[in-house]
Amino acid sequence: MKTETTQGPLGLTDLNNFAAATRMVKAFGVTAEQAASAFAAASTIATMRVACILEQANHEPGDQAPEGYLAWHEWADTQHKAGLRQKECGRCSKWKYPQELSATIDECVMQSRKGPVTLMTPVCHKCAANNAST
Numbered sequence: 001m002k003t004e005t006t007q008g009p010l011g012l013t014d015l016n017n018f019a020a021a022t023r024m025v026k027a028f029g030v031t032a033e034q035a036a037s038a039f040a041a042a043s044t045i046a047t048m049r050v051a052c053i054l055e056q057a058n059h060e061p062g063d064q065a066p067e068g069y070l071a072w073h074e075w076a077d078t079q080h081k082a083g084l085r086q087k088e089c090g091r092c093s094k095w096k097y098p099q100e101l102s103a104t105i106d107e108c109v110m111q112s113r114k115g116p117v118t119l120m121t122p123v124c125h126k127c128a129a130n131n132a133s134t
């Protein structure tokens, strides 16, 4: 998780606002700048207490990947904790979780010193769809 630090000495309210801003970034997928400006505005009213009830989208193991950088990382955490592991797509070389891989498997016979060896690589949905349309 990438965090950004603010310049100057940090007070307690700054730290509270920073923590809240970080949660806001995680929950809503807003940019760090948007969250920072929202909480900078709130912190100018020194006595104001801001309560945020934030709900995070729940990802289940086997779900397809969500849009957005932070959401993707939350989702990937869930997949990894469920024991799912990524495999490299043989066409785009990107690493994908099993639910992102199509039923297509590329086969290629190569020669080793001990004779022919069949190389089998999984193909992701995106590459399989690209190949079908062309």
Ligand SMILES: [Zn+2]
Binding pocket: 089, 090, 091, 092, 093, 094, 123, 124, 125, 126, 127, 128
């Ligand atoms: Zn691919």
